[in-house]
Amino acid sequence: MIFRTALxxxxxxxxxxxxxxxxxxxxxxxxxxxxxxFGHPTIHTPHLDRLANEGQKWTSFYAAASVCTPxxxxxxxxxxxxxxxxxxxxxxxxxxxxxxxLPKSEITVAEALKGAGYATAMVGKWHLGHLxxxxxxxxxxxxxxGVPYSNDMDRIAGKGPKGREGLMKPxxxxxxxxxxxxxxxxxxxxxxxxxxxxxxxQAVAYIEAQAKSxxxxxxxxxxxxxxxxxxxxxxxxxxxHAGRYGDVIEEIDWSVGxxxxxxxxxGIDEETVVVFTSDNGPWLPFKTHGGSAGHLRDxxxxxxxxxxxxxxxxxxxxxxxxxxxxxxxxxxDIFATFLDLAGVAxxxxxxxxxxxLAPVLAxxxxxxRQEMFYYHGSELYAVRKGEYxxxxxxxxxxxxxxxxxxxxxxxxxxxEDPGEKFDVAKENPxxxxxxxxxxxxxxxxxxxxxxxxxxxxxxxxx
Amino acid sequence: MIFRTALxxxxxxxxxxxxxxxxxxxxxxxxxxxxxxFGHPTIHTPHLDRLANEGQKWTSFYAAASVCTPxxxxxxxxxxxxxxxxxxxxxxxxxxxxxxxLPKSEITVAEALKGAGYATAMVGKWHLGHLxxxxxxxxxxxxxxGVPYSNDMDRIAGKGPKGREGLMKPxxxxxxxxxxxxxxxxxxxxxxxxxxxxxxxQAVAYIEAQAKSxxxxxxxxxxxxxxxxxxxxxxxxxxxHAGRYGDVIEEIDWSVGxxxxxxxxxGIDEETVVVFTSDNGPWLPFKTHGGSAGHLRDxxxxxxxxxxxxxxxxxxxxxxxxxxxxxxxxxxDIFATFLDLAGVAxxxxxxxxxxxLAPVLAxxxxxxRQEMFYYHGSELYAVRKGEYxxxxxxxxxxxxxxxxxxxxxxxxxxxEDPGEKFDVAKENPxxxxxxxxxxxxxxxxxxxxxxxxxxxxxxxxx
Numbered sequence: 038m039i040f041r042t043a044l045x046x047x048x049x050x051x052x053x054x055x056x057x058x059x060x061x062x063x064x065x066x067x068x069x070x071x072x073x074x075f076g077h078p079t080i081h082t083p084h085l086d087r088l089a090n091e092g093q094k095w096t097s098f099y100a101a102a103s104v105c106t107p108x109x110x111x112x113x114x115x116x117x118x119x120x121x122x123x124x125x126x127x128x129x130x131x132x133x134x135x136x137x138x139l140p141k142s143e144i145t146v147a148e149a150l151k152g153a154g155y156a157t158a159m160v161g162k163w164h165l166g167h168l169x170x171x172x173x174x175x176x177x178x179x180x181x182x183g184v185p186y187s188n189d190m191d192r193i194a195g196k197g198p199k200g201r202e203g204l205m206k207p208x209x210x211x212x213x214x215x216x217x218x219x220x221x222x223x224x225x226x227x228x229x230x231x232x233x234x235x236x237x238x239q240a241v242a243y244i245e246a247q248a249k250s251x252x253x254x255x256x257x258x259x260x261x262x263x264x265x266x267x268x269x270x271x272x273x274x275x276x277x278h279a280g281r282y283g284d285v286i287e288e289i290d291w292s293v294g295x296x297x298x299x300x301x302x303x304g305i306d307e308e309t310v311v312v313f314t315s316d317n318g319p320w321l322p323f324k325t326h327g328g329s330a331g332h333l334r335d336x337x338x339x340x341x342x343x344x345x346x347x348x349x350x351x352x353x354x355x356x357x358x359x360x361x362x363x364x365x366x367x368x369x370d371i372f373a374t375f376l377d378l379a380g381v382a383x384x385x386x387x388x389x390x391x392x393x394l395a396p397v398l399a400x401x402x403x404x405x406r407q408e409m410f411y412y413h414g415s416e417l418y419a420v421r422k423g424e425y426x427x428x429x430x431x432x433x434x435x436x437x438x439x440x441x442x443x444x445x446x447x448x449x450x451x452x453e454d455p456g457e458k459f460d461v462a463k464e465n466p467x468x469x470x471x472x473x474x475x476x477x478x479x480x481x482x483x484x485x486x487x488x489x490x491x492x493x494x495x496x497x498x499x
Numbered sequence: 500m501i502f503r504t505a506l507x508x509x510x511x512x513x514x515x516x517x518x519x520x521x522x523x524x525x526x527x528x529x530x531x532x533x534x535x536x537f538g539h540p541t542i543h544t545p546h547l548d549r550l551a552n553e554g555q556k557w558t559s560f561y562a563a564a565s566v567c568t569p570x571x572x573x574x575x576x577x578x579x580x581x582x583x584x585x586x587x588x589x590x591x592x593x594x595x596x597x598x599x600x601l602p603k604s605e606i607t608v609a610e611a612l613k614g615a616g617y618a619t620a621m622v623g624k625w626h627l628g629h630l631x632x633x634x635x636x637x638x639x640x641x642x643x644x645g646v647p648y649s650n651d652m653d654r655i656a657g658k659g660p661k662g663r664e665g666l667m668k669p670x671x672x673x674x675x676x677x678x679x680x681x682x683x684x685x686x687x688x689x690x691x692x693x694x695x696x697x698x699x700x701q702a703v704a705y706i707e708a709q710a711k712s713x714x715x716x717x718x719x720x721x722x723x724x725x726x727x728x729x730x731x732x733x734x735x736x737x738x739x740h741a742g743r744y745g746d747v748i749e750e751i752d753w754s755v756g757x758x759x760x761x762x763x764x765x766g767i768d769e770e771t772v773v774v775f776t777s778d779n780g781p782w783l784p785f786k787t788h789g790g791s792a793g794h795l796r797d798x799x800x801x802x803x804x805x806x807x808x809x810x811x812x813x814x815x816x817x818x819x820x821x822x823x824x825x826x827x828x829x830x831x832d833i834f835a836t837f838l839d840l841a842g843v844a845x846x847x848x849x850x851x852x853x854x855x856l857a858p859v860l861a862x863x864x865x866x867x868r869q870e871m872f873y874y875h876g877s878e879l880y881a882v883r884k885g886e887y888x889x890x891x892x893x894x895x896x897x898x899x900x901x902x903x904x905x906x907x908x909x910x911x912x913x914x915e916d917p918g919e920k921f922d923v924a925k926e927n928p929x930x931x932x933x934x935x936x937x938x939x940x941x942x943x944x945x946x947x948x949x950x951x952x953x954x955x956x957x958x959x960x961x
Binding site: 073332458 | 543740915920
């Protein structure tokens with residue numbers, strides 16, 4: 038066993054620049070505490086637990102933002118939403134009536150890898166523009182299958198119970214969401230109970246096809262679940278200990294298992310890196326239909342840790358060393374990490390907000406990430422450096438609180454106090470000063486571009 | 500590898516009744532969320548994670564009570580504190596001025612195993628009576644080394660800052676606690692920074708000695724940590740990401756590693772079952788010096804889940820199958836489980852509140868535990884059956900709330916809602932009725948004996 042592993046590691050090391058495939062699995066509204074390996078008491082995720090044990094479990098890995106669109110914009114570009122035009126103080130995410138999407142001037146990780154000879158595909162939720170100019174196929178993905186925005190958008194007026202009840206006792210027919218193939222709409226109101234399964238089948242078929250190719254590939258599998266309305270297929274409905282939400286997460290776990298099984302069956306598991314993470318924290322007001330941030334405070338939409346820290350696993354036998362990583366990482370680092378592992382240089386014409394985590398994955402170094410900027414829309418609410426996090430403004434989303442600007446910013450030590458309970462600003466004036474300075478320097482270093490989130494399609498045309 | 504494991508399993512199966520050793524590692528005030536494998540973001544517990552991966556991680560395992568003395572009385576006897584006289588509504592735990600301890604009429608697991616030919620030893624915190632008649636050596640343990648009650652008791656008047664500050668910036672010399680060997684006091688005010696290490700060294704030495712003997716053994720290693728005042732030795736101070744509390748837990752994790760390493764070095768790991776759990780939840784008012792209940796509500800002293808559910812691991816290669824166990828278990832089941840694994844019949848002259856978990860450990864069956872009774876002192880506050888838990892009275896200890904009797908009891912589904920946030924009593928009247936009936940039947944089935952917690956040594960004599 039040792040011999041084989043050593044050989045595989047050598048082979049992977051020499052082949053890494055030649056052919057490292059990437060499978061990026063991205064969930065929607067998954068909470069930090071929603072997997073067994075992140076401590077959930079009743080949701081059972083054996084496949085993810087196994088990947089976490091064999092690969093790396095990252096306990097301090099951040100989404101680029103606390104809601105869908107800006108989070109995904111950061112993931113795709115390696116740049117903060119405030120820098121790539123995908124945030125706004127007026128609208129937090131794109132809607133079916135949005136006229137724009139990710140700016141053309143941005144380079145996605147798919148474009149960068151495709152330019153370097155990769156085959157690229159996306160399956161699942163995009164949410165960076167649903168009009169042809171902004172779809173995945175216009176952003177470096179050679180193929181696309183999925184729902185282009187959130188599965189609770191495009192509600193059909195008059196169908197089903199109103200408001201939250203409609204979302205918590207849902208039927209697919211309440212929504213007019215499109216299921217797309219490339220730029221074509223395959224159907225409206227697809228049966229959402231099969232979204233996870235269909236996405237998985239598409240992903241598996243793609244991996245099988247690509248395994249036969251000489252080209253390396255990048256597959257972005259972005260589940261629509263567990264965003265409300267939540268649905269599991271018949272095989273999972275009523276099977277978990279944790280109700281409908283548990284069923285949904287356990288089906289996603291099954292999906293991860295299918296992906297890994299396929300990589301292994303095709304003999305390409307040792308030349309592929311799988312990343313699992315989510316776009317933002319759990320949508321807590323949906324109670325048992327929302328997830329749990331576990332030890333962390335608040336959830337989706339919030340710049341408290343529960344809004345942006347995600348349960349993250351990197352796996353790749355022979356490429357990713359085994360371990361728990363407490364250092365910081367972010368979806369903003371995926372761009373640089375994949376390019377590094379693929380042997381592709383970062384574009385030099387723009388500023389990136391992430392750096393390559395490859396040294397950490399290989400067990401050879403520290404994370405380059407020492408800082409994190411927490412934006413709410415286009416406003417900087419908090420900054421983290423090392424273990425300290427300073428909040429200028431807080432807004433507890435769970436209780437629908439209004440933004441609270443702190444005259445004296447509040448400081449937490451996230452190592453001792455991951456739940457952000459005990460303000461230690463008074464005891465650490467120098468830390469506060471340094472973090473205030475960090476925020477000022479950051480804000481003064483660039484002029485945000487025009488937001489692409491505000492433009493709407495004239496009524497009746499969408 | 501498969502061949503060897505199968506052989507080991509067969510060997511263990513036939514030898515189980517001949518010689519299965521037990522190492523029971525018990526912590527003090529450890530929170531449900533305080534280990535990496537139970538989701539802590541910054542405390543690193545590689546040894547316990549490994550045991551959880553190789554053995555069984557129990558996600559719904561309960562202490563017998565939410566504070567030290569009754570919890571330990573339940574652990575030792577397999578009987579609820581209300582049945583063995585070790586609870587009271589006047590005093591929750593024994594103190595240095597307590598005149599009594601565990602009633603003579605009770606049979607401890609040490610007594611039962613000793614009677615069946617086991618060597619027995621205890622190292623650590625006892626807290627079931629510090630006078631000679633009540634010490635471990637009077638309760639079936641052939642030897643004892645440790646502090647007989649909590650490490651924050653017996654505070655020396657006038658030494659160090661008062662109240663909580665003294666506990667959070669502590670020096671060992673503030674306390675007069677005795678370190679004992681059998682019935683002798685070795686020293687007063689031992690350096691608490693070395694308690695974990697000293698206990699570990701004693702445990703390792705005992706295992707090494709017993710490995711040479713024909714007799715099977717039972718070792719009860721009950722750490723004084725992480726009960727405040729918390730202390731780690733020099734090798735661990737300042738080394739964790741999680742401050743002093745993290746240092747303390749990581750030293751306990753090291754201790755677990757030492758125990759396992761010793762079992763392996765002595766070649767007795769495949770004939771030994773190691774259990775790791777704690778007496779009650781985290782002492783939350785101590786902030787960063789208290790732990791975290793993770794997903795669960797409230798902490799020490801509470802009948803909310805955070806007070807009584809503990810991070811629990813069973814390990815024993817060839818005896819304990821690998822897996823995550825979501826079924827219920829309790830420290831009350833340890834007595835019957837150990838006796839079962841040792842091939843010793845349960846005494847028939849009394850009622851037990853636990854049953855053998857051996858079928859679950861062997862991967863051959865379901866847990867016998869379907870119910871849990873949550874006592875606060877001598878009053879029944881809540882009951883659980885299956886996934887449902889009904890509270891008659893709640894008292895959130897974290898905020899020092901007074902007991903709140905609910906005219907209509909509140910009901911939670913712990914599968915969907917492990918954090919006990921969403922009362923579902925109205926939607927489930929039949930479940931409420933069944934649980935009310937369960938509580939009534941339970942209370943009507945016995946007359947509690949006289950409490951042993953109230954008697955005090957006359958002033959000046961302790």
